[in-house]
Amino acid sequence: MMWKSVVYKEWLKIRWFLIGYTLLGILSIGYLFLTVKHGFAFTGGKNIWNTFLFLGHQFFSPLKYVPLVGGLTIAIAQYFPETVNKRIKLTFHLPLGENKALLMMHAFGAVSLLLSFLVFFGMFAGFSLVYFPVQMVTDSIISISPWFLAGFASYFLVALIVLEPEWKFRFYYSVVGGFFLTIYFAPAQTAAYGPANSGLFVLTAFLSIALLFSAYRFRKGEM
Amino acid sequence: MEKISRYLLVFIAILTLAIILPKLYWMAFEKPIRKPFILYSCIYDDFMIHRISEKTWKDTKGQQYTREEYEQKLPMMYLKQLLASGTMPDSIDGVELDMHDIAKAKSFFRLKINEIDAPVSGLYPLFESQSGRTMLDLPEDFFRITWRIDFIDAATNKVLEEKSQMFSAALFQKGFSFPAKTISGLSTPRKSIDEGYLIVDSKDQLFHLKMIKGNPYVKQIDFPDGLKFRHISCVDFKNKDFYAYLFSDKNEIYILTQDGYKLIKWPVDGFVASNCDLKIYGDLFNYTVIIEGEDHIKAIALNPDYQVVKTYTETWKLKEEQTEVKIFSSLFPAQVSMTSDNSKFIRFYFSPSKGLNWIFLNLLLMAFHFIWLYGRKVKLKNHMADLGIVAVCGIFGFIAIHFFQNKFFD
Numbered sequence: 001m002m003w004k005s006v007v008y009k010e011w012l013k014i015r016w017f018l019i020g021y022t023l024l025g026i027l028s029i030g031y032l033f034l035t036v037k038h039g040f041a042f043t044g045g046k047n048i049w050n051t052f053l054f055l056g057h058q059f060f061s062p063l064k065y066v067p068l069v070g071g072l073t074i075a076i077a078q079y080f081p082e083t084v085n086k087r088i089k090l091t092f093h094l095p096l097g098e099n100k101a102l103l104m105m106h107a108f109g110a111v112s113l114l115l116s117f118l119v120f121f122g123m124f125a126g127f128s129l130v131y132f133p134v135q136m137v138t139d140s141i142i143s144i145s146p147w148f149l150a151g152f153a154s155y156f157l158v159a160l161i162v163l164e165p166e167w168k169f170r171f172y173y174s175v176v177g178g179f180f181l182t183i184y185f186a187p188a189q190t191a192a193y194g195p196a197n198s199g200l201f202v203l204t205a206f207l208s209i210a211l212l213f214s215a216y217r218f219r220k221g222e223m
Numbered sequence: 224m225e226k227i228s229r230y231l232l233v234f235i236a237i238l239t240l241a242i243i244l245p246k247l248y249w250m251a252f253e254k255p256i257r258k259p260f261i262l263y264s265c266i267y268d269d270f271m272i273h274r275i276s277e278k279t280w281k282d283t284k285g286q287q288y289t290r291e292e293y294e295q296k297l298p299m300m301y302l303k304q305l306l307a308s309g310t311m312p313d314s315i316d317g318v319e320l321d322m323h324d325i326a327k328a329k330s331f332f333r334l335k336i337n338e339i340d341a342p343v344s345g346l347y348p349l350f351e352s353q354s355g356r357t358m359l360d361l362p363e364d365f366f367r368i369t370w371r372i373d374f375i376d377a378a379t380n381k382v383l384e385e386k387s388q389m390f391s392a393a394l395f396q397k398g399f400s401f402p403a404k405t406i407s408g409l410s411t412p413r414k415s416i417d418e419g420y421l422i423v424d425s426k427d428q429l430f431h432l433k434m435i436k437g438n439p440y441v442k443q444i445d446f447p448d449g450l451k452f453r454h455i456s457c458v459d460f461k462n463k464d465f466y467a468y469l470f471s472d473k474n475e476i477y478i479l480t481q482d483g484y485k486l487i488k489w490p491v492d493g494f495v496a497s498n499c500d501l502k503i504y505g506d507l508f509n510y511t512v513i514i515e516g517e518d519h520i521k522a523i524a525l526n527p528d529y530q531v532v533k534t535y536t537e538t539w540k541l542k543e544e545q546t547e548v549k550i551f552s553s554l555f556p557a558q559v560s561m562t563s564d565n566s567k568f569i570r571f572y573f574s575p576s577k578g579l580n581w582i583f584l585n586l587l588l589m590a591f592h593f594i595w596l597y598g599r600k601v602k603l604k605n606h607m608a609d610l611g612i613v614a615v616c617g618i619f620g621f622i623a624i625h626f627f628q629n630k631f632f633d
Contacts, residue, residue, distance in 0.1 A: 045377035046348075046363050053344040053365070054410050099224050133375050135345040135367055160232075172626040180239040186561045188569050191342040196561065196569045203238070206231040209224065213232055213627065216225040 067151025075158030150184035236623035245558035263524035299506035
């Protein structure tokens with residue numbers, strides 16, 4: 001039953017941020033496809049397809065930093081309050097095991113983000129299939145996948161940085177984390193990220209338990 | 224778990240530093256290699272070499288020329304300048320020069336390494352080849368080749384069933400084996416005429432597909448057994464001598480003539496598609512083929528019958544021999560990049576440094592870390608992995624283990 005309480009506590013912290021971010025994301029995708037629809041009406045479908053296929057225009061490029069913003073928002077909403085008066089210490093006193101409680105919090109945040117991203121992904125794929133054939137939609141998904149992985153990576157990295165007790169190390173982690181995130185955003189032709197996406201997925205998965213390191217330092221009083 | 228999370232973070236940091244630090248180093252210290260501009264002179268029967276950075280114009284024997292003298296030896300390239308200065312010859316080798324013929328024969332082709340290893344869209348517009356119009360119109364539909372050829376209307380995103388069936392049947396009847404391996408053509412309406420696409424099918428057979436008056440035109444092109452094409456670049460030259468340059472998996476260069484679909488192999492050696500750029504300048508008298516590698520440039524002049532007239536090769540210091548590369552190899556054991564000059568794909572491109580000079584810095588940093596640990600009176604057995612990381616990953620590992628410190632209570 002303890003996990004339900006942990007989940008409820010996390011929900012109370014992030015709910016408005018999550019709902020607000022998801023709504024903004026939905027509006028962004030809605031706006032994106034309004035521009036596509038407008039383009040089809042005024043420029044013509046064949047010209048929109050042609051610019052996408054041969055002139056390097058990526059209709060989905062306005063989505064580039066939307067997942068990143070989500071990861072940052074949810075991580076700050078979830079972990080920043082824990083550092084005020086070191087409230088996270090209360091979590092460490094739960095009869096769950098320190099890491100288990102922390103991973104439960106983290107999993108809740110990551111799953112919340114995942115649900116939000118799934119809504120975006122589903123909307124993107126669904127609307128795209130209205131206007132574009134499978135090949136173009138697949139290529140688009142290959143191109144936007146690293147951006148969504150960057151959303152998760154930023155969530156994991158911010159948790160790591162916020163829970164780190166020493167400012168000096170927060171700076172170090174921020175430098176590494178900031179540069180690391182750039183690998184998800186290399187300027188690339190549509191579908192060029194195909195060979196890299198599986199590697200980026202593994203690296204993002206590696207980061208999922210990164211906060212255990214700074215949380216350990218936090219609770220052992222490394223400050 | 225905390226220790227595992229730390230090692231994963233150290234790994235991420237090493238990867239990040241192996242991308243960023245070399246990138247910053249090259250931004251600060253990389254020197255461009257200025258490749259000479261080489262063309263074959265039909266007047267002088269030798270290559271003329273323009274070194275842009277040095278502002279020199281020479282021939283292969285080292286004879287220096289003024290810019291004007293240089294241009295006069297290349298009348299096909301500097302036609303307008305020579306006409307303006309009144310120094311354009313009336314004839315060359317007994318051939319009277321006609322402006323129309325010169326313009327018609329002039330061509331330029333370029334193939335960069337990264338154009339071969341690049342994502343392809345899989346959808347192409349099939350133009351009407353005999354529309355009777357002087358300007359080509361972009362068609363309303365695009366085709367893809369899977370288990371058949373589908374034409375998809377861009378306005379509705381629906382497959383045009385009748386047209387798809389008609390073209391699929393035409394390809395099938397000519398022996399086309401679905402799906403296609405490569406589809407090559409000029410997908411832009413900004414070309415003088417449409418010649419459709421050259422398609423390699425799943426059995427490595429070559430087909431020419433175009434649309435004439437709304438109907439399919441399919442031609443299977445004969446070529447020697449065992450020949451496989453790695454890349455095909457269709458061209459739209461004014462003289463309409465050939466459809467395309469074709470590059471085999473053995474780095475041979477072929478042309479496919481418009482007159483009778485003859486596949487002609489050019490006697491050009493030294494081209495390696497995976498690490499050479501290619502330029503081909505065509506004119507009334509010659510083709511100059513320029514192969515640019517990392518440490519050399521090779522120029523080959525062909526006559527209009529595609530026979531070699533002359534070759535010239537120039538080499539320069541390998542990048543590895545430059546001082547800044549040697550310093551790099553002493554500082555960094557390797558570099559990782561997400562992009563490459565040889566591909567348009569994003570990958571983790573790992574390049575180990577040449578030589579083993581980096582070992583000295585690695586060992587120095589390892590010794591420094593050892594002394595640092597000794598001064599802190601920690602149990603060394605808990606830090607053996609970190610010492611190993613510095614020994615292998617050098618400066619990247621050293622920074623990574625100090626950013627994510629190994630401070631755990633036993």
